[in-house]
Amino acid sequence: MKERTATGAAKGDGAEHEHQEGLDDGVSVVPPQAAAPASPGTGTGPDDEPAAPLAPRARLLPALGAVYRAQLSRARVARIPLLFVATFQSVGIMIMMRGVVDGGTEARFVVSGASVLVVAFVALNLLAQYFGQLRAGGGLDHYATLPVPPAAVVLGAAAAYASFTVPGAVATALAGGVLFRLPMAHLWVLAAVIPLSGAALSGLGAALGLLAPRQEIATLCGQLGMSAALLLGVLPPGGMPTVIDYARDLLPSTYGVEALTRSFAARPDWLMVGADLGVCAAVGVLSLTAATWAYRRAAAR
Amino acid sequence: MRDLVKTYPAARGRRGADRGPAVRASDGISLDVRRGEIFGLLGPNGAGKSTLVRQLTGLLRPDSGTIRVLGHDLVRHPERAARLLGYLGQESTALDEMTVALAVETTGRLRGLDAAGARSARDAVLTELGLTGIAARPLKKLSGGQRRLACFATVLIGERPLLVLDEPTTGMDPVARRAVWAAVDRRRAERGATVVLVTHNVLEAESVLDRVAVIDRGRVIACDTPGGLKERVADEVRLELVWRDRPPLDVAEVAALRPAAQVSGRRWTLRLPADEARAAVSAVTTGPAFAALDDFTFATPSLEDVYLSLGGRGQGLVKA
Structure with a gap:
């Protein structure tokens, strides 16, 4: 490789193809303004220029809607097989547990855990992978160069992924109800459980994907999060070591599982269901806020 | 009046700031681009062109120096970049799984167009670039050149006075290239749009650019019209x-x-x-x-000869 640089600026460091330098003391290395514009007529200072009008920003809700729609269509193209996998996995786990558990509270936990697992699979695992991939591949640049509120990108993607869990989670809950002969009169609680645990888990997934320094780590975090949701959600809580109980309390999906479990009772304790869903909602707000912050951080490198 | 669009005194390198030796991807670059100009950044791979445009688009913050675009200070207000310019990066990951039509329409919505406006602008842009026939196909099913053209369409929607294009015609066939340059010319003629173009293609630089800055190792080694540059080695x-x-x-x-x-x-x-x-x-x-x-x-002599005679490293420029 030839070592010839205009204005001999490389002297003093001897670096071959990159200018190495001591940090922050670069004054001596900075070349004379290399080849300032040779063209005439640039006499006016840049500061006297009247500022051009700025195009409007995209407002939060329309932008969110646009991102949601786009993400949903993406998922339709690329994620349908994975949805089947998520549902089959949950149904398979229930069938497996059928041999161990025969009704009662434990069966309720198994069915709710398996239903919420579908949400965890898609919202946490797949979304963490998606954002990890987007960040690694430079895809965030596309959004970062559009005048769109960060929250719209994060919430739109999270909402799309959460929506995508609906068929699988409902199918799993129905299959489980039949399999374990649970009363399903209050299954409508799913209508609150899916969006709220979806918010909590997708926020977590998005934050993990955006914060992970490498794409592989984002994938790993998503997988681990899903495994935790599987183990801590599906296995009935009684008789677990204290550490596991604490871990269970820390996992946002637990509260979705508990709310759904309670709804399988003949006469659910609505106050507790409400409290569990409240925790889900609070965690959802927190994790989506964290994800929005993580997006800002990842977009403006 | 001649409008200075931007200046970068001493925008310094970013990467590896505290890990290993620092690399100066932009080493004291100063450039002025006038309104309505098609301005090129020419140099081999790794010369620092992309780093430069990433600073211009607010994606990277320069360590020092100033960037003014159409009267706005983008170092102080990087978020304004998105409201002034359209950027075509080298990646399409964000759009790959969408159809061409949806990618363009969504981008329009995210540039602040309302639903009806985005739809009609989408149709206009797809027609203009001859993409109507593949509008319903997902980007990742397209060939490299078609995908690039679809990404270019997302830059055009929601008209911006400044277009920053990082190697827009990579992989395109001559028809697609002509569509790109015709669209660029139309925006310049009708709206006075300014275009900053990154290229390592010498022939393209000679035929479409008003002025070109030759970049090598994070520095501007020359800046003039293609003809003016060639005169140096006439x-x-x-x-x-x-x-x-x-x-x-x-x-x-x-x-x-x-x-x-x-x-x-x-x-x-x-x-x-x-x-x-x-x-x-x-x-x-x-x-x-x-x-x-x-x-x-x-x-x-071609611009490649100019580049070599100015002391460029000589590798990586394309003649096609």
Whole structure:
């Protein structure tokens, strides 16, 4: 490789193809303004220029809607097989547990855990992978160069992924109800459980994907999060070591599982269901806020 | 009045700021681009062109220096960049799984268009670029050039006064290229749009740019019109000789050319003053040298020659 640089600026460091330098003391290395514009007529200072009008920003809700729609269509193209996998996995786990558990509270936990697992699979695992991939591949640049509120990108993607869990989670809950002969009169609680645990888990997934320094780590975090949701959600809580109980309390999906479990009772304790869903909602707000912050951080490198 | 669009004194390198030796991807670059100009950044891969435009688009914050675009200070307000310019990056990951139509429409919505406005702008842009036929296909099912053109369509929607295009025509066939340059010209003629274009394609730079800055290792080594740059080496011509088998070094004239030649296989490239080149041509087109000669071309200097004569590293520029 030839070592010839205009204005001999490389002297003093001897670096071959990159200018190495001591940090922050670069004054001596900075070349004379290399080849300032040779063209005439640039006499006016840049500061006297009247500022051009700025195009409007995209407002939060329309932008969110646009991102949601786009993400949903993406998922339709690329994620349908994975949805089947998520549902089959949950149904398979229930069938497996059928041999161990025969009704009662434990069966309720198994069915709710398996239903919420579908949400965890898609919202946490797949979304963490998606954002990890987007960040690694430079895809965030596309959004970062559009005048769109960060929250719209994060919430739109999270909402799309959460929506995508609906068929699988409902199918799993129905299959489980039949399999374990649970009363399903209050299954409508799913209508609150899916969006709220979806918010909590997708926020977590998005934050993990955006914060992970490498794409592989984002994938790993998503997988681990899903495994935790599987183990801590599906296995009935009684008789677990204290550490596991604490871990269970820390996992946002637990509260979705508990709310759904309670709804399988003949006469659910609505106050507790409400409290569990409240925790889900609070965690959802927190994790989506964290994800929005993580997006800002990842977009403006 | 001449509008200065932007200036970057001393935007310094970013990468590896505290890990290992710092790399100066932008090493004290200053440039002024006028409104309505198609301004090119030419240089080989790794010269720092993309780093430069990423600073211009607010994606990277320069360590020092200022960037003014259309009267706005983008170092202080990087978020304004998105409201002033459309950026075509090198990646399409964000759009890959959408259909062309949805990718364009969504981008329009995210540039602040309302639903109806985005739809009609989408149709207009797709028609303009000849993408209507593949509008319903997902980007990742398209060929590289078609995908690039679809990404270019997302830059056009929601008209911006400044377009920043990082190697827009990579992989495109001539028809797609013409569509790109026609769209760029139309925006310049009708709206006075300014275009900053990154390229490592010499022929494209010569044919479409008003002015070009030649970038090498994070510095501007020259900045002028393509014609003005070529004038700097106007007294030289490029002579390329291709030998059938091996060069006839026993011919004295050929042996004399050997030290000045850049050899690549059977091809010799020589940059010579015009009279010497004429003498060389007459020497190799007679006698035993001509018998060994497969082909030769004799050309006026291109921007590549300018780049080399200015001390560029010489690798990585494309002539296609």
